[in-house]
Each structure stands twice: as C-alpha cells, then as structure tokens.
Amino acid sequence: MADRLWEISLELHRNPELSHQEHRAAALLAGELESFGFSVERDVAGLATAFVGSIGSGASPRVALLLEYDALPGLGHACGHNLIAAAGLGAALALQPLIQATNGSLLVVGAPAEEDGGGKIAEVEAGVFEGVDAALMFHPGVHNWSWAPLTAMLELRVTFHGKAAHPTGNPQDGVDALNALIRTFNELDVLRRSLPSGSHVQGIITHGGEVTNIIPDFAQGRFALRALTTSALDRLVDQVRACAEGAARVTSASVVIENEGATYAHFRSNPVLAGTFSRHLARLGISATEPQPGVYLGSSDIGNVSTTVPTIHPFLQILPPDHSDHTPDFAAAAGGEYGKAAMLAAAEALACTAFDVLSDPAVVEHAWTAFNEQAAADRSG
Ligand SMILES: [Zn+2]
Numbered sequence: 046m047a048d049r050l051w052e053i054s055l056e057l058h059r060n061p062e063l064s065h066q067e068h069r070a071a072a073l074l075a076g077e078l079e080s081f082g083f084s085v086e087r088d089v090a091g092l093a094t095a096f097v098g099s100i101g102s103g104a105s106p107r108v109a110l111l112l113e114y115d116a117l118p119g120l121g122h123a124c125g126h127n128l129i130a131a132a133g134l135g136a137a138l139a140l141q142p143l144i145q146a147t148n149g150s151l152l153v154v155g156a157p158a159e160e161d162g163g164g165k166i167a168e169v170e171a172g173v174f175e176g177v178d179a180a181l182m183f184h185p186g187v188h189n190w191s192w193a194p195l196t197a198m199l200e201l202r203v204t205f206h207g208k209a210a211h212p213t214g215n216p217q218d219g220v221d222a223l224n225a226l227i228r229t230f231n232e233l234d235v236l237r238r239s240l241p242s243g244s245h246v247q248g249i250i251t252h253g254g255e256v257t258n259i260i261p262d263f264a265q266g267r268f269a270l271r272a273l274t275t276s277a278l279d280r281l282v283d284q285v286r287a288c289a290e291g292a293a294r295v296t297s298a299s300v301v302i303e304n305e306g307a308t309y310a311h312f313r314s315n316p317v318l319a320g321t322f323s324r325h326l327a328r329l330g331i332s333a334t335e336p337q338p339g340v341y342l343g344s345s346d347i348g349n350v351s352t353t354v355p356t357i358h359p360f361l362q363i364l365p366p367d368h369s370d371h372t373p374d375f376a377a378a379a380g381g382e383y384g385k386a387a388m389l390a391a392a393e394a395l396a397c398t399a400f401d402v403l404s405d406p407a408v409v410e411h412a413w414t415a416f417n418e419q420a421a422a423d424r425s426g
C-alpha cells in the first residue's frame with residue numbers, strides 16, 4: 046500500500062488546512078477507511094473535522110490509532126501531520142484483514158486541531174478513549190526518539206482594574222492598572238529563580254493603557270505556564286496567582302485571573318508499548334533512543350490522551366538535529382523522500398505494535414500495570 050499511502054500524504058501536503066478547517070483531509074481519510082470496511086462516525090466530540098473509524102468485535106483489547114492532519118498558517122505542513130495521518134491510516138489498513146482473528150477491536154481516531162485548539166482534549170472529554178487499551182501514533186521530527194518530552198501547559202489571562210485619573214492633575218485619585226501588571230512581571234522574575242526544572246512562565250502584555258495623559262484603569266496580560274507534570278502545573282498556577290494578587294494588593298487595583306483555553310496534560314509515555322514499537326522499528330533498521338535529558342518540546346493534546354490510557358508518541362527523524370519543525374525546511378521534508386521513508390516505517394511499526402496489543406493479553410496487562418504505576422508517581426511527584 047506504500048504508493049497509495051504516499052499519494053494520500055502528498056494530497057494532504059498539497060492542500061494544507063488549518064486547525065478546525067480540515068474538511069478535505071477528514072473526508073479523504075474517513076472515505077478511505079470506509080472503502081476498507083470500517084464504519085465511520087463523523088462530527089465526533091462536537092468537532093466538525095473529527096471522526097472515529099472502527100472495525101472488529103467492539104470488545105477488548107481495543108487499540109486506537111491517532112491521525113493528525115492540521116497544518117500551520119503560512120507554512121503548510123511544517124509539522125508533518127500529513128505523515129502522521131498516512132502512517133496511522135496505513136497501520137489501520139494493514140490490520141484490517143487480521144482483526145477478525147484477534148477478537149479485539151480497532152479504532153482510527155481522526156484528531157483535528159492539534160496546533161490550535163487541542164482536538165484530542167475534546168475527544169478525551171467526550172469519552173472517545175473509553176475502553177481503549179493502547180493509543181498509538183508517531184510524530185515526524187529531527188531525532189529518532191522513543192517518546193516525546195512534552196510538558197503540561199495552560200494559559201492564564203490576568204486582568205487588572207484600576208481608576209483613571211490625570212497623571213499630573215489628580216494623580217492621587219488614580220489607581221494604575223498597568224503598574225499592577227508590571228509588578229506581576231517583576232514578581233514572576235523573582236519566582237522564576239526558584240522554579241523546578243521544566244517549570245516555566247512566559248507572559249505578554251495585551252492591554253497597557255490608551256494614552257499617556259490618563260492613568261490606565263485597565264491592563265491585561267496573558268501568561269503561558271508549563272511544568273513537567275500536571276500536579277507541578279497546579280502548584281505553578283497557585284504561585285502565579287499569588288504574584289498577581291500580591292501586585293493587586295500593593296497597588297490597590299483589583300485582579301481577575303481566568304483560564305484561557307484548555308489545560309494540556311504532560312505526556313506520559315507507556316514504557317511497555319514504547320518498547321514494543323522501538324523493537325519493531327529496530328527490525329526496520331531504525332534505532333530510537335531516549336530523548337536528550339532536559340530537553341522539552343512544548344506541549345500537545347496527546348498529553349491528555351496519555352494520562353487517560355496507555356499511549357505512545359515516538360519521534361521519527363525526517364531532518365538532521367540542527368533543524369526544527371514549524372519551519373519551511375520541515376514542510377519540504379514532510380513532502381519529500383525522508384518524510385516518505387519515516388511514514389512507511391512508522392506505519393509498519395504501528396501496525397505491528399497494534400497487532401501485539403490485539404493478540405497478546407500479556408502486553409495489555411503489562412501496559413496497564415506500567416500506566417497505573419506512572420499515574421501514582423505523577424500524583425505524588
Ligand atoms: Zn506542530
């Protein structure tokens with residue numbers, strides 16, 4: 046099926062669609078699944094470009110293959126999601142003739158809006174992964190890594206309300222909302238020095254006053270908070286809140302702190318499934334290593350899947366390590382020979398990993414044991 050998969054991958058690559066607008070991609074992938082006997086549910090989790098294809102008995106074990114297919118503004122498929130979609134589809138089509146023999150079931154989850162919106166978070170909340178024993182996908186990258194170091198993340202909108210006054214006429218009557226916001230940034234500079242590894246705050250000012258002859262009565266900023274685990278993120282949220290509330294008290298401004306968008310969980314790689322995937326990959330001549338310690342690659346909605354069911358998200362290299370995704374080079378590689386080779390290797394290793402889960406109850410049991418141990422460690426850590 047290599048030629049057909051590559052054709053589909055290039056079709057997506059030539060027609061990049063932004064998050065939540067991937068109508069052509071979703072129709073193409075869902076249609077392909079239907080022509081191979083999968084039944085497809087569309088508009089899943091309230092998302093017009095999400096779908097779930099399924100085949101098999103409906104019973105356990107249940108494997109979910111995840112397909113991403115959104116692109117980036119101005120850069121096309123610079124995150125290589127066209128390769129993720131084709132690899133997941135390829136694995137699903139390879140498993141189709143074998144599914145009856147396993148008594149298990151296979152889901153193909155069309156997961157839109159990874160770049161902007163977090164489609165998988167809505168899918169987790171809608172129960173798409175209920176009863177799933179293994180959620181499998183790969184991502185193209187600049188390393189061959191058996192798992193992805195992805196942090197927990199959320200965004201806060203911090204709004205200060207003060208009191209307008211003339212800066213020289215009646216400054217004593219004013220409450221400077223911008224001053225409170227700047228103090229928050231300064232407090233965060235102090236906080237930063239004591240944060241644990243992987244915890245990080247980045248802020249921007251979105252409103253800081255209108256004119257210089259009025260003391261600003263309104264100031265607003267947005268802050269992205271990241272941490273190694275969701276529990277560490279909870280602690281960081283409390284600390285950032287304390288900084289903003291302290292600044293409000295000192296300046297007599299009032300503060301409103303709100304969550305902006307969804308909370309991304311950290312990625313918890315399942316060692317049993319990641320090991321199985323890496324062994325199949327090694328058979329194909331690709332050796333996947335552990336990620337470089339201390340390197341974190343942002344956040345993704347696969348984190349929320351991974352803290353719900355055993356999950357893998359390995360990286361396969363399509364460019365040398367001195368490159369990066371979200372660049373024109375990466376977009377070119379995602380439509381070139383290296384992208385094709387990584388996609389086909391991923392399709393094969395994903396199919397073999399899925400088959401191991403579907404046919405060997407010990408793999409399922411060990412994967413869940415490891416998952417539960419990690420969940421306990423994350424709660425205490
Ligand atoms: Zn991306």
Ligand SMILES: [Zn+2]
Nearest residue numbers: 124126159184
């Ligand atoms: Zn991506």
